[in-house]
Amino acid sequence: MKLLRPVVLALLLSVGLPALASDGSGDPRYTIxxxxxxxxxxxxxxxxxxxxxxxxxxxxxxxxxxxxxxxxxxxxxxxxxxxxxxxxxxxxxxxxxxxxxxxxxx
Incomplete structure (x- = not known):
């Protein structure tokens, strides 16, 4: 259980942050x-x-x-x-x- 929480947190951060950092829309195919x-x-x-x-x-x-x-x-x-x-x-x-x-x- 102690190992599961950091792995899930690392997956969420690695998947979510690049999409948020791209342009705010979450879709890297669009530019603002x-x-x-x-x-x-x-x-x-x-x-x-x-x-x-x-x-x-x-x-x-x-x-x-x-x-x-x-x-x-x-x-x-x-x-x-x-x-x-x-x-x-x-x-x-x-x-x-x-x-x-x-x-x-x-």
Whole structure:
């Protein structure tokens, strides 16, 4: 019984601590970016309004081009390029981050 307790404690510490030390999420396939304050301010005042405008313009271009892309079979690709990607960059990405905030590493 005296030997079991230290072995269990050592196993728990060796398995649990690397997962906690990686990035806080417990999953080493994800990284968390920690941008500086000036990047957050620039992103808030400059990049987000421009990306919002790109999302709106892209949605309009998608609607206009929809008959042609439907004939060509590229509706999904056009929707992703014109609407989804700018919207993800506008609303999903963390403030000041370069990527989407939580980027999956494979």
């Amino acid at each position: 970016q920690n941008p500086p304050a000036f990047a957050m301010i620039g992103d808030l005042l400059i990049a987000r309004p421009l990306l919002l405008a790109a999302t709106v313009i892209g949605a309009g271009a998608f609607v206009v081009s929809l008959p042609f892309t439907a004939l060509g079979g590229g509706v999904g690709d056009a929707g992703k390029a014109l609407v989804v990607d700018p919207a993800k960059a506008t609303f999903v990405r963390c403030l000041g981050c370069i990527g989407e905030g939580f980027e999956r590493q494979e």
